Amino acid sequence: MTQEQPKSVIVIFGATGDLAKRKLFPSIYRLVQNNKIGENFAVVGVARRPWTNEEFRSNVTDSIQTSIKESKDLDEFTSHFHYHPFDVTNPSSYLELNDLLNKLDGTYQTEGNRIFYLAMAPEFFGTIAQNLKKEGLTATDGWSRLVIEKPFGHDLPSAQKLNQEIREAFNEDQIYRIDHYLGKEMVQNIEVIRFANALFEPLWNNRYISNIQVTSSEVLGVEDRGRYYEKSGALRDMVQNHMLQMVALLAMEPPIKLTTDEIRSEKVKVLRALRSVKDEDVSKYFIRGQYAGGKLGDKQLIGYREENNVEDTSQTETYVAGKLLIDNFRWAGVPFYIRTGKRMAAKSTKIVVQFKDIPMNLYYNKGETVPPNLLVIHIQPEEGITLQLNAKKDDEADYSKPVNLDLSNNFLEGINTPEAYEKLLYDCMRGDATNFTHWDEVALSWSYVDPISDAWKKGLAELTTYPSGSSGPDEADNMLKQDGFQWWPLG
Ligand SMILES: NC(=O)C1=CN([C@@H]2O[C@H](COP(=O)(O)OP(=O)(O)OC[C@H]3O[C@@H](n4cnc5c(N)ncnc54)[C@H](OP(=O)(O)O)[C@@H]3O)[C@@H](O)[C@H]2O)C=CC1
Ligand SMILES: O=C1O[C@H](COP(=O)(O)O)[C@@H](O)[C@H](O)[C@H]1O
Numbered sequence: 001m002t003q004e005q006p007k008s009v010i011v012i013f014g015a016t017g018d019l020a021k022r023k024l025f026p027s028i029y030r031l032v033q034n035n036k037i038g039e040n041f042a043v044v045g046v047a048r049r050p051w052t053n054e055e056f057r058s059n060v061t062d063s064i065q066t067s068i069k070e071s072k073d074l075d076e077f078t079s080h081f082h083y084h085p086f087d088v089t090n091p092s093s094y095l096e097l098n099d100l101l102n103k104l105d106g107t108y109q110t111e112g113n114r115i116f117y118l119a120m121a122p123e124f125f126g127t128i129a130q131n132l133k134k135e136g137l138t139a140t141d142g143w144s145r146l147v148i149e150k151p152f153g154h155d156l157p158s159a160q161k162l163n164q165e166i167r168e169a170f171n172e173d174q175i176y177r178i179d180h181y182l183g184k185e186m187v188q189n190i191e192v193i194r195f196a197n198a199l200f201e202p203l204w205n206n207r208y209i210s211n212i213q214v215t216s217s218e219v220l221g222v223e224d225r226g227r228y229y230e231k232s233g234a235l236r237d238m239v240q241n242h243m244l245q246m247v248a249l250l251a252m253e254p255p256i257k258l259t260t261d262e263i264r265s266e267k268v269k270v271l272r273a274l275r276s277v278k279d280e281d282v283s284k285y286f287i288r289g290q291y292a293g294g295k296l297g298d299k300q301l302i303g304y305r306e307e308n309n310v311e312d313t314s315q316t317e318t319y320v321a322g323k324l325l326i327d328n329f330r331w332a333g334v335p336f337y338i339r340t341g342k343r344m345a346a347k348s349t350k351i352v353v354q355f356k357d358i359p360m361n362l363y364y365n366k367g368e369t370v371p372p373n374l375l376v377i378h379i380q381p382e383e384g385i386t387l388q389l390n391a392k393k394d395d396e397a398d399y400s401k402p403v404n405l406d407l408s409n410n411f412l413e414g415i416n417t418p419e420a421y422e423k424l425l426y427d428c429m430r431g432d433a434t435n436f437t438h439w440d441e442v443a444l445s446w447s448y449v450d451p452i453s454d455a456w457k458k459g460l461a462e463l464t465t466y467p468s469g470s471s472g473p474d475e476a477d478n479m480l481k482q483d484g485f486q487w488w489p490l491g
Helices: 018-033 053-067 074-078 093-108 122-134 156-167 185-195 226-251 260-273 279-285 420-430 439-457 474-481
Strands: 008-013 041-046 081-083 114-118 144-148 175-177 209-217 286-292 294-296 299-301 319-324 336-341 348-355 374-380 384-392 400-408 463-467
Touching: 008 018, 008 093, 018 041, 018 053, 018 420, 041 093, 053 074, 053 081, 093 122, 114 122, 122 144, 122 156, 144 420, 156 439, 175 439, 185 226, 185 374, 209 226, 226 260, 226 286, 226 319, 226 336, 226 348, 226 439, 260 439, 279 286, 279 319, 279 439, 286 474, 319 474, 336 474
Parallel strands: 008 041, 008 114, 041 081, 114 144, 144 175, 209 336, 286 463
Antiparallel strands: 209 348, 286 319, 294 299, 319 336, 348 374, 374 384, 384 400
């Protein structure tokens, strides 16, 4: 792994698109501002739009001014950006791109290092990877790495085909499959909370934990991504990747070392131990919903079927809640509940670990229970940890009340949490693939998700609706109620 200020030309395929503008340009800017990248870098934007370098640079400037309050030195920064328009399906254009990269390599002294970032629809991934190889763009004195956005395929067979195409051009250790949740500070903190605290690890099993809840709710609707989302839905968009990755980190055994391979191999074991959902159980274990119109504050919101590029009879789910079971010694009998949805009441990603009830109630009236201890890992928008304990109530001698021990990372002085994309791009430049998903994880995640979407396709589970601005369909509440639990509040 190379260390400080890695040198590289970064080629962004899809440089006129939404991801590049909202996430990638600001991330590169922050890396430069924070001295993680020095002078030795160049960015080449590729897309079909016939922009000039100046138009491209002005778009980059715009993106940074929109997302970063105090931006400076933008002319110097954008002078490292170059634009090369072409259709990625046209093989002959790759030779010209290679000439440009060689030239920039000399100008910016990037030692032949190249990152090819595919910020485009997945249907182009295989073609681009193969053309890069065929036209010699990966044969330099330095290293070449391929960064691939999600979704990685549409199901297991399409992911396998895609993987094969990419592997014909790049080795596994050159492929960086991005799951931006793995770049989030508090997702990375799951491992540290678990493995650096004597307090938690002994309790982290089915003897002391009753259930774990992983929530990722959004206030936003589908926005202008209707065309993509109609084919994806929440199951493929969020569950197959981000949600299963968080479950794997929560459930994995301690790795013997903190290396990429050891951590991956523990995550893979969890994904292999997930109990597959059978057709006859799908409506018991998975709830799917679609947002209807509703209100959030004063704002009236339209339903999913009224959004742009969405069919008015659409059966696409914008919400999924699931009960996952992990068949191994540590987790037998502990449900992992997940839920994710668009147009919900709050933007919130958090994990709640609920500990088992104490054996006897000394403090509450008959029929009541002592509130359970909870460990809450706040991922976003707040970042931090809350431990809910019980302590004496001031006024009534016999009673206890829940109290919170709060660690809010957002308020810790000196902590400047970099954005997920910034961290992951930097990791890739340094050759650290720990927080990227390995093919085995992708394949196992599809193997888990495919039977669920197949059962839905066969009509084996109802698509329910929930009002925009709510906490999701009642059916998801009932799923937990049947187990004697409840969702802990959003937000
Ligand atoms: N946007 C987001 O928040 C997220 C996106 N992703 C993933 O990132 C990828 C990109 O998404 P997003 O930026 O939203 O998509 P956009 O549709 O906004 O951008 C697509 C880009 O591809 C270019 N393009 C399309 N066809 C061609 C072609 N034949 N040759 C060259 N360029 C082409 C377009 O430019 P032009 O029209 O000028 O050719 C444009 O720059 C997708 O895989 C998506 O799933 C993942 C997580 C979040
Ligand atoms: O990958 C995706 O994630 C976003 C949610 O990301 P977050 O970091 O804001 O939680 C989601 O909106 C999008 O649909 C999905 O493709």
